[in-house]
Amino acid sequence: MVETQKKLTSFEEAVLPHLDAAYNLARWLTRNDADAHDVVQEAYLRAFRFFGGFNGVDGRAWLLGIVRNTSYTWMQQNRSPGISVPLDDEIYEIESNELNPEALLQQTADSRMVRAALEQLPVEFREVLVLRELEEFSYKEIAQIIALPIGTVMSRLARGRKRLQQVLIHQKHVEVIN
Amino acid sequence: MSCHTAQALIHGYIDSELDVGQTAELERHIHECKTCDIVYRNQLTLSSALRDSTLYFAAPEDLKRRVRTSLQIEAKTKTTRKQFGWGWSLMAASLAVVLIATTLWKFAPSFRSSANEGLVAQEVLADHIRSLQMTNHLTDVLSTDQHTVKPWFNGKVDFSPPVRDFADHDFRLYGGRVGYLNNRVVATVVYQRRSHFINLYIWPADPTSDAKESSLQLQGFNLIQWTSSGMSFWAVSDLNSVELQEFVRYVQQ
Numbered sequence: 001m002v003e004t005q006k007k008l009t010s011f012e013e014a015v016l017p018h019l020d021a022a023y024n025l026a027r028w029l030t031r032n033d034a035d036a037h038d039v040v041q042e043a044y045l046r047a048f049r050f051f052g053g054f055n056g057v058d059g060r061a062w063l064l065g066i067v068r069n070t071s072y073t074w075m076q077q078n079r080s081p082g083i084s085v086p087l088d089d090e091i092y093e094i095e096s097n098e099l100n101p102e103a104l105l106q107q108t109a110d111s112r113m114v115r116a117a118l119e120q121l122p123v124e125f126r127e128v129l130v131l132r133e134l135e136e137f138s139y140k141e142i143a144q145i146i147a148l149p150i151g152t153v154m155s156r157l158a159r160g161r162k163r164l165q166q167v168l169i170h171q172k173h174v175e176v177i178n
Numbered sequence: 179m180s181c182h183t184a185q186a187l188i189h190g191y192i193d194s195e196l197d198v199g200q201t202a203e204l205e206r207h208i209h210e211c212k213t214c215d216i217v218y219r220n221q222l223t224l225s226s227a228l229r230d231s232t233l234y235f236a237a238p239e240d241l242k243r244r245v246r247t248s249l250q251i252e253a254k255t256k257t258t259r260k261q262f263g264w265g266w267s268l269m270a271a272s273l274a275v276v277l278i279a280t281t282l283w284k285f286a287p288s289f290r291s292s293a294n295e296g297l298v299a300q301e302v303l304a305d306h307i308r309s310l311q312m313t314n315h316l317t318d319v320l321s322t323d324q325h326t327v328k329p330w331f332n333g334k335v336d337f338s339p340p341v342r343d344f345a346d347h348d349f350r351l352y353g354g355r356v357g358y359l360n361n362r363v364v365a366t367v368v369y370q371r372r373s374h375f376i377n378l379y380i381w382p383a384d385p386t387s388d389a390k391e392s393s394l395q396l397q398g399f400n401l402i403q404w405t406s407s408g409m410s411f412w413a414v415s416d417l418n419s420v421e422l423q424e425f426v427r428y429v430q431q
Contacts, residue, residue, distance in 0.1 A: 040241060041244055048253075101216055101223065108227035132193060134229070157193070158186070161225075
């Protein structure tokens, strides 16, 4: 009894403060409030069960790894779309509309536009962008969380940003037409 | 440095992941190349736009409560299991007693009446409605994990109710609770489809009861009752009868 309570107390101290980060990631991955609730709750239960395997260093990164896996399981069970990534390796090719900094600046001024654009990205790009820009993890930490090499993190970030920029510029065009 | 290389390094530069040498080289290139400078500034714009705090989903207050509660239940469940390590032999013993009693009962005269069933249906429905009216009374254990819900019933009811998740078929396990119905303690497993909740009541069947499935409608709710593997089941929901039937098929499988 005392032992379990002790475990619960130290777990709550190490992991509960990262609830916002857990919810933020789950919400961006599932794109749905109710699903994010369930995922976070499930992830915390899993984390508690696996707490013995936690090395005590970075509770946030450790927890987010579990949140990510729980989200993926959830999305597979609920047949959520968008887990595959179409290949486009020509990521460094520049398009003329990308060379207009004013247009992009205008687009990004509206955070609703940015939110909508990020939500449209395939989940692989979305997760690295959220982990990098919203949670400010280093490449190395992101690589740990998504369990992939640093090189993959780098290329996904680059491709994700390029796509995001294209989506934002495209949104602009749609708005003008309407 | 070529533009191709420079643009590949821009991301690492923005993210402070380049070494000193690469940083210096890239800065020199950006200074000299107008195109790469624009690409760099665009990425910088994008990066700072993403750091807008309105994009961050902070956890709602009630989620914190839910997480803490489920952790406490989880911790208690573990304690209970540890403390009552001998629970299984006790359960086996009581099962034997139940078996003997059941056998004896079989030879007793049957006086089951449909009037009694009607009363049970009323009781079941009243409990269903009550569970939805009172906040936090739908579940005592809130979990989508059958391996959390099933062991939770240990020590709370004197039988082992079947608990399975049918999330694959869009009937999500939502939790469980213990109630008192038909003059005995019953296990209730709660499922959800869209915004509809299904209460599945389970208790050891009266040996004289009919295994035949029956369904009825009361006050706009659908109820389906059946007996299988020695257990009485009642499924109640405001879900339409077709979908509730579908749910019952999965339970019976």
